[in-house]
Amino acid sequence: MKNLQKILKYALNYKKYALLNIISNILSVIFELVAMLLFIPFLNLLFNEKTVIVSSLPQFSFSKDYFEAYFNFTMNQYIADNDKLAALYFVCVLVGAMFLLKNLFRYLALFFIAVMRTGIVKDLRKDIYNKILILPLSYYSEEKKGDILSRITTDVQEIEFSILNSLEMLFREPISVILSLAVMIAINPHLTLFSLILLPITGLVIGRLGKSLKRSSSRVQQQMGVLLSTVEETLTGLRIIKAFNAEESSNKHFDQQNSSYASLTLKMTRKRDLASPISEFLGAMAMVGLAYYGGSLVLDGNSDFNGGEFIGYIIIFAKLIAPVKAFSSAYAIVQKGAASADRVDAILSAKNPILEKENPEILNTINENIHYNNVSFSYNKSDIVLNNIDLKIEKGKTIALVGESGGGKSTLADLLPRFYDVSSGAIEIDGINIKNLSLHGLRSLIGVVTQESILFNDSVFNNISFGTNNASREEVIEAAKIANAHEFIIQLENGYDTNIGDRGGKLSGGQRQRLSIARAVLKNPPILILDEATSALDTESEKLVQDALTKLMKNRTSIVIAHRLSTIQNADEIIVLQKGEIAERGTHSQLLSQEGIYKRLSDLQTFSN
Template sequence: MPTFKRIISYFGDYKASLALGIFCSGLVAICTIFPAWIMKSVVNDVLVDRNIAALHWIALALVVVMFLKGIADFVRGYLMHYVAQSILRVIRTACLDRLLALSLSYYEKQRTGQLMSRITADVMILQNLLTSFTSLIGDFIAFFGFCAYIFYLHWKLALISIVIIPFIGGLINKFSRKMKKIGSRMQSRIGDISTVLQEFITGVKVVKSFTLEEFVKDRFEQANGANFAETMRGGRINAATTPIIEFINTCGLALIFWYGGYEVIRGNLDAGQLISFLTALVGLFVPIKNLSKMSNVISQSVGAGERVFEIIDAPLDVEEPADAVKLPNCRGEVEFENVSFAYNNNEPVLHNVNIKVLPGEVVALVGPSGAGKTTFVNLIPRFFDVSNGSVKIDGIDVRTLSLASMRQFIAMVPQETLLFSGTIEENIRFGKLNATQEEIVEAARLANAHDFIITQPDGYNTILGERGVNLSGGQAQRIALSRAFLKDPGILILDEATSALDSETENLIKESLNRLMANRTTFMIAHRLSTVIRADKILVLQRGEIVEIGSHSQLLGQQGLYSQLYRSQFSEQVAM
């Protein structure tokens, strides 16, 4: 069971705590066996011989032993809680580290809800195994301790008792296999629920504007119903495990009582030994029952662990070389040399692209949907690796550069602005984490954001909701531009930053964009061709190839694809 071994391997950094926890579990197990051992004296010395001294020491011994058991159980429980939480912290961090290192191609193949479910729900399931690990060892100690004791008392009775254990083991194994499968499916169903909720919350405006509430309810009910059905299957198995095992135990106990009573009548066993044996046998059923439950916990934890480790083990398709070169500064020269790119070895999205952009040039990318514009700009900060050829910044292949040193000189302003939960100041500070308050205010002024920020209830300390939903689209866009100003990049990538805005806001953003683009190499993805007229170069892409290059006036004169697109948009605007 490699996944189980891998989960347990995390205990390696907590050997001292684990050793003390195991010691305490062993002490608890020994204290658990003690009442069965003392029952022989209770019956023979106290009840039969009426020995008052024996009564005193037995009562005192029981109090002392149970006190020790309580202390040991507390220490074990606290230690294992500490160790489990420490390990879960390490696992969550490992998941986040891998997610941060993975390229965009990984996220394009994953559902957000499933990823969130793995890092939250699946990791929490591992807690059940981690906190119970020393209890598991303690149950094994108690199991073998009780077995040794009953063989010591009467080996024939013990043999009869042991006969029922294989039946119990077979049932445990059967239930475990079923619970492992169901546990994995249960977590998948929870991920489906998370996905539906995440998509609804993210796209709540679309849902309401298209009156898709019933559609969302149906999708949620399907996911919720599937989760309910799977959970009930697991519940039935869990509910059946204990009573079935207890029934088999009771049948065995009745047989033992009958044969033991017969041995007492024949004089081969005294009453104290029989009562002690029966007490030990009842005690033996406790670790068996606990172990049967633990088998289900292990099965569910292994299923959850497999899903968590799929994230941690996800292969990196964009890796930084061991001898990566740091980019000390950035002039802004960008060159695509015979670049081709395909997603997952499918048909190329870009094919044999060659272009050299000089420092400070403004380059617009235009073309029909699916032409490869977004893919083109995503190759510059190395969000993906080229399939063939090379992308160079200041003459250096980006694959040889340190990702952090390269990306610190690149700023992206996407069409859909993402603001994080936190204050306005914190959102701007993402452009430069060690920025001063003065630098943040200056960046906001350059982005034409300062005036509306100071009208907010707490100014720069105003708390923003998830995705900045308490700001207008234009205000959120100006916060994003403030972030870019603060970063002071050598290369700027814009994805139609002025789309879907009112004319007044659009003019403010255009004004700030002109400041931002000054003396910076800029790549603009243009959906509205009116925004690219002043670009130094316009790259016209079609089916992954650059089919035209030139200025606005040059391309209009060529009467090619750009001219067609421009006149088509102009005609639509006139018609409107």
């Protein structure tokens, strides 16, 4: 329930609309009750009850007797001037006017709550997306992408349908219940006390059903996350699925998950649909009990309770059952949405370990060096990835990281832009611990080109200028030329305005990589991280990309993670990592002469070629 309260706090941004909704609902209920009360004197006439004669206008007081006397006075005057049929016509017109006003304010209440409801959903999605961007990469190594997609889509949608659609009922129905009870007490307090004994039974039954519904809904939403993860993995690995003739096994796997989701949804739907019939049956039983007890009071003849008041009372009580039923049903539906609220809050309240200090230092360039000062790192306490790394990279120098897979090369590079934070030691730029720098400022110093080209379903121009504000077309073209990308771009259907498809799927691997390099060129960072930027390319593409990288690295401080040793022979220093430690270091020729790990790796690649 606490997570549900967090979601409802978003309503504070729209409190003006909430107030207007409440006022409109109050007026709507008042006009409806007045319309019903107008019939009581005429019901007395129909039942030949004794008509109360009021010959003078009563003195005002805020009481049932005043309003009853005022109405009787008005009706006596009207009947005296006309007849009972004309008076009935007059009351019917008046009742019609009351219902017109009732529905006008009912619409206004819905009008105002709609602004509030859509605003809350918009703000909620915005905050989730913002949190997705803020959370560190380590968070996503523990979570499935499909489950996160499920939370920002189906869970938020469930919150909108279950909680926010019920929000109007939660505002309106208590008002309706309170005002109806006030009128019922004014008509007959003893009968109202009897009805209040019956109504809580409905609330108790629906409450127990709501708790069960929340548990079922939570399982349904979790299964939807699993389902979306499977679809996302299928789309990503479709080439492999087809290549290995795995369509049948993939279908079977999806069918199992889909059937499980359908089964859970069916159980949840049955529980949800049970709330309304149960509440209606209990309400009807309360009505039967009330009719018997109230009818006995009328037939007894010893009370002031007459037939007209009894029929009017029953009408108002029937009106009361509807909001009680709606409120109890809304409670059950809200419990269903509360499960989604819990899942959404799991993202919104997730802790971000990559923190920025107050009033951080701003560094616009590198003047001296980058120093990995006895850096150690582990994803968890038992799994050490890097151990006591001491490495200094002078400004303008190129450092290459080589070694076997899992040796810690990518992790070492990822620590510099603070994708992760060191477990011990410190990384310093010009003697300043990077934890003391602004995150935005730190990452502005660094350009990254990865093995897998990360491109977006957008135009060539927007992919190259990504993250660079107000880049001109001339600047983008110049960056593309440096990256050896301009020639193939101008041959595309719409040149720089060509959409490259999902993940750049309309381009070849070499073309995608050159766009990534052009993006780094345009950013013009003083520090570069190249993570096996040519390892996935054919020989011709590698030559073009390597030439672009050479231009990019000129006069920059570069960290190059290399799989092909031929691409880093001219590095100022080569660091050989093994099991998270620096095993060897030196230039290409120095390391070959040592006849150690680097020499063995070089020989293996020479032999394989």
